Amino acid sequence: MYSVQYKLFTVFLVLLYVFAFLSALGVYPNAHKYVEVMDYYMRIYICLFLIWRFNPFSTHKFDELDKKIAFIAGVIILTTTALNQYLTELRSFLIGFSSKILSL
Numbered sequence: 877m878y879s880v881q882y883k884l885f886t887v888f889l890v891l892l893y894v895f896a897f898l899s900a901l902g903v904y905p906n907a908h909k910y911v912e913v914m915d916y917y918m919r920i921y922i923c924l925f926l927i928w929r930f931n932p933f934s935t936h937k938f939d940e941l942d943k944k945i946a947f948i949a950g951v952i953i954l955t956t957t958a959l960n961q962y963l964t965e966l967r968s969f970l971i972g973f974s975s976k977i978l979s980l
Contacts, residue, residue, distance in 0.1 A: 878939070878941060881941060882940070882941045882944070885921075885941070885944070885945065886944075888914065888918065889918070889948065891914065892911065892914045892915065892918060895907045895910045895911045895914065896911050899911055915952075915956075918948075918952065919952065922945055922948065922949045922952070925945050926945070926946070926949065929942060
């Protein structure tokens with residue numbers, strides 16, 4: 877079960893990065909829809925995994941999958957926090973800029 881879970885998590889993560897990259901470049905216009913859905917399920921999986929593995933009643937030791945998921949969880953929290961702030965500011969700027977252009 878461990879090796880299957882590790883491989884599936886890795887494949888899912890690579891697909892998420894590929895779709896995010898394609899979306900950022902504008903190569904595949906609908907990629908952002910897949911990124912949103914995959915990001916949602918990735919967060920749910922990570923939350924459930926962390927709750928299950930690191931509950932106070934567990935005597936489980938760290939293995940490679942635990943390290944990988946804990947690291948990715950930190951990266952996701954950091955990037956979504958910073959990215960959401962950046963996108964909010966960019967959206968406000970673009971709305972203000974477009975309203976100025978339309979008022980000319």
